[in-house]
Amino acid sequence: MSVNYYLFLSTALFSIGAFGVMFRRNAILKFMCIELMLNAVNLLMVAFSTVWGQAQAQVFVFFIMAVAAAEVAIGLAILMMIFRNIQSTDTSILSKMKW
Amino acid sequence: MRVDYPCFLSTLINHINLYQPQQNMPISEILFWALSAIAVLCALMVVVVKNPIHSALYLILTFFAIAGHYFLLNAHFLAAVHIIVYAGAIMVLFLYIIMMVNLQEAQMDKKRNLFKLVSAIAAGLMMLVLTVAGKQADLTTVTNPATEIGTVESLGTVLFNEFLLPFEISALLFLSAMVGAVLLSKKQLN
Numbered sequence: 001m002s003v004n005y006y007l008f009l010s011t012a013l014f015s016i017g018a019f020g021v022m023f024r025r026n027a028i029l030k031f032m033c034i035e036l037m038l039n040a041v042n043l044l045m046v047a048f049s050t051v052w053g054q055a056q057a058q059v060f061v062f063f064i065m066a067v068a069a070a071e072v073a074i075g076l077a078i079l080m081m082i083f084r085n086i087q088s089t090d091t092s093i094l095s096k097m098k099w
Numbered sequence: 100m101r102v103d104y105p106c107f108l109s110t111l112i113n114h115i116n117l118y119q120p121q122q123n124m125p126i127s128e129i130l131f132w133a134l135s136a137i138a139v140l141c142a143l144m145v146v147v148v149k150n151p152i153h154s155a156l157y158l159i160l161t162f163f164a165i166a167g168h169y170f171l172l173n174a175h176f177l178a179a180v181h182i183i184v185y186a187g188a189i190m191v192l193f194l195y196i197i198m199m200v201n202l203q204e205a206q207m208d209k210k211r212n213l214f215k216l217v218s219a220i221a222a223g224l225m226m227l228v229l230t231v232a233g234k235q236a237d238l239t240t241v242t243n244p245a246t247e248i249g250t251v252e253s254l255g256t257v258l259f260n261e262f263l264l265p266f267e268i269s270a271l272l273f274l275s276a277m278v279g280a281v282l283l284s285k286k287q288l289n
Contacts, residue, residue: 003238006168007236007238008230009135011226011233012142012226014226014229015222015223015225015229016139016143016222018222018225019146019218020146022218022221023146023215028196028197029145029151033146035189036142039165039185042181043169047172049249050249051238053248056257056262058248058254059257059258061177062177062258063265063269065180065181068184068189070272072189072193073276074283076192076193077279077284078283079200080199084286089200
């Protein structure tokens with residue numbers, strides 16, 4: 001397949017992820033959509049790395065996955081703490097935070 | 100410019116092309132379109148579906164489709180790591196949290212419909228801009244595609260030669276993430 005098709009596919013996935021971040025009000029679902037956006041970028045990076053024959057890009061994808069795993073652990077811990085305090089993860093309630 | 104396919108796939112393609120008329124699509128293209136359709140449809144379902152558990156399950160399906168794309172792109176190591184990390188670790192965490200937190204989507208209010216429309220338009224415009232920018236990108240001058248870069252061996256060589264320091268720092272990142280998660284999820288300090 002031409003690499004252009006991968007470009008369009010990951011553009012579509014990234015846009016769907018961005019749409020979800022704006023569309024859903026639940027913080028956990030927003031988080032899942034962020035994971036989707038990260039994956040769209042990863043897919044494009046792997047496609048480029050295969051086309052150009054550069055292994056460095058795949059190592060970068062590996063690091064992105066590592067950072068995403070750490071981010072999910074911390075983010076879900078924060079969400080659990082928020083839920084324990086206000087009994088909800090709805091971002092329209094969370095928007096009452098002052099700054 | 101053609102992306103190289105995995106060895107077993109290319110032998111399969113050769114065998115199939117011997118016995119079929121030439122105007123048929125090669126199997127790798129069929130796989131590409133099928134996996135793309137699964138990925139995009141499941142990604143849409145993640146956003147649209149009401150039940151958060153269903154959303155998480157659709158996201159797992161999307162991740163499997165993306166892992167299939169990694170296989171098609173000859174990135175075997177990343178495909179395995181992707182399934183292990185995303186489907187095995189991250190989505191399990193998400194499912195646990197969704198099941199622990201009793202999620203109730205708040206009642207729809209009138210502002211909500213306008214908000215939906217605006218977010219759809221914004222995302223659509225972003226997709227339009229990115230697609231046009233991608234169409235204008237000149238990607239046809241690529242030379243020298245290597246086939247053996249996605250294997251564990253070559254990636255390990257690059258990782259432990261060029262990226263040894265970032266690798267060690269990511270270990271530190273994981274340690275701090277673990278400490279942070281434990282600290283955050285404790286009910287009360289001291």
